[in-house]
Amino acid sequence: MTTSTAPATPVDLTARYQRGDFLLATARRALLAQGVQGVVTDTDPGRLAAEVTRRLAASRAPLAVGVLPFDTGSGTRVPGHLVLPRTVLRADADNASAASVLPREVLPRPSDVRAVPSPEAHEANVAATVAALAERGLGKAVLARALDLEFPEPLRVEHVVRNLAKGNPRHFTYAAELPSGRTLVGATPELLLSRAGRSVFTLPHAGSMPRSADPEIDRANGEELRTSRKNQIEHAVVVDYVVETLRPFCRSLDVPEGPELVSTPAIWHLRTAITGELADPGVTALDLAAALHPTPAICGTPTEGARSLVSELEPFDRDYYAGAVGWVDAAGDGEWAVAIRCAEIADTSIRLYAGGGIVADSDPRVELDETSAKFRTLLGAMGLADGNLPYV
Numbered sequence: 001m002t003t004s005t006a007p008a009t010p011v012d013l014t015a016r017y018q019r020g021d022f023l024l025a026t027a028r029r030a031l032l033a034q035g036v037q038g039v040v041t042d043t044d045p046g047r048l049a050a051e052v053t054r055r056l057a058a059s060r061a062p063l064a065v066g067v068l069p070f071d072t073g074s075g076t077r078v079p080g081h082l083v084l085p086r087t088v089l090r091a092d093a094d095n096a097s098a099a100s101v102l103p104r105e106v107l108p109r110p111s112d113v114r115a116v117p118s119p120e121a122h123e124a125n126v127a128a129t130v131a132a133l134a135e136r137g138l139g140k141a142v143l144a145r146a147l148d149l150e151f152p153e154p155l156r157v158e159h160v161v162r163n164l165a166k167g168n169p170r171h172f173t174y175a176a177e178l179p180s181g182r183t184l185v186g187a188t189p190e191l192l193l194s195r196a197g198r199s200v201f202t203l204p205h206a207g208s209m210p211r212s213a214d215p216e217i218d219r220a221n222g223e224e225l226r227t228s229r230k231n232q233i234e235h236a237v238v239v240d241y242v243v244e245t246l247r248p249f250c251r252s253l254d255v256p257e258g259p260e261l262v263s264t265p266a267i268w269h270l271r272t273a274i275t276g277e278l279a280d281p282g283v284t285a286l287d288l289a290a291a292l293h294p295t296p297a298i299c300g301t302p303t304e305g306a307r308s309l310v311s312e313l314e315p316f317d318r319d320y321y322a323g324a325v326g327w328v329d330a331a332g333d334g335e336w337a338v339a340i341r342c343a344e345i346a347d348t349s350i351r352l353y354a355g356g357g358i359v360a361d362s363d364p365r366v367e368l369d370e371t372s373a374k375f376r377t378l379l380g381a382m383g384l385a386d387g388n389l390p391y392v
């Protein structure tokens with residue numbers, strides 16, 4: 001087992017990523033893990049976290065990397081999957097613009113594109129969600145759709161990952177192998193949780209508006225989001241949940257008065273930066289991620305009711321979409337990002353996912369457009385965000 005902090009940059013590590021590795025990288029810091037000396041897998045996230053702590057203490061591996069699925073409820077069949085790698089490379093840099101040196105990789109065009117469900121069916125599902133929220137007494141549910149792309153030749157995962165990192169240097173570009181043999185790739189702005197010693201940090205995102213190439217429309221979209229009551233409610237539900245979940249673990253929590261307006265290249269968001277100090281330093285980053293997940297940013301509230309509604313309406317299993325991706329070390333420190341703006345790649349096909357929070361006054365057409373904008377993170381990395389694809 002080797003760990004190195006020298007002398008590569010985050011961009012070097014992103015460039016070095018090969019299918020089979022684990023990568024979690026922004027332009028300022030990156031972790032690249034290679035090889036497998038052990039695997040810990042469990043459908044119960046609490047048991048998974050305890051077993052990872054035990055295995056890290058008993059081995060010379062300094063950390064474990066991997067994924068939590070969306071559904072960590074008692075009936076789930078999809079396990080959390082962590083790997084104790086053979087090699088870990090880490091890098092830090094001050095310069096977020098360094099990602100521009102990554103080459104722009106050219107990917108093949110798809111031979112087939114299929115929306116699951118159809119855009120019309122997604123709009124109908126949004127309307128059904130709005131009705132079900134009232135009938136079942138739910139506050140919010142996050143409804144997703146998928147886009148299946150087929151290619152005439154195998155996809156180079158490395159190329160998708162490098163383009164994601166080049167296009168989203170301020171966010172977390174990630175790649176992780178899944179038990180199915182597929183690879184989860186994405187670039188997410190949302191940090192579920194990080195822990196460094198007693199310090200805890202979380203950056204929930206909820207509330208969205210598409211970016212626009214027209215600067216005036218773009219500014220107006222941002223302003224509309226900042227002042228939208230519907231989006232403020234959608235966001236507040238997430239912050240309340242995160243604060244209530246973290247409170248028992250923390251001796252202090254710092255929560256700003258209201259959210260800030262931020263953007264990715266594809267989307268405007270509301271986000272809130274919450275910091276805390278752990279009461280018990282024995283609680284690991286993975287324990288905390290397991291306790292927080294799934295937040296109402298990707299599931300809804302109350303959790304159980306929202307999860308059942310989503311599984312009734314969505315015509316696919318989310319698998320690891322809207323799960324979490326990250327690492328935990330032997331000291332309990334770690335970083336877990338929310339696995340959104342992502343896709344699962346299998347040889348010649350790729351499934352993209354995008355969802356949006358639905359509350360009492362959500363509009364089906366606006367929600368469909370929001371998912372189309374969210375697909376653009378992946379489509380942009382594939383050279384397909386030119387508006388010429390059907391369904392997006």
Ligand SMILES: C=C(O[C@H]1C=CC=C(C(=O)O)[C@@H]1O)C(=O)O
Nearest residue numbers: 205206207208297354355356357
């Ligand atoms: C569920 C997704 O985004 C979440 C994160 C930020 C904003 C969201 C929203 O405004 O609906 C979603 O809660 C997704 O990108 O698939």
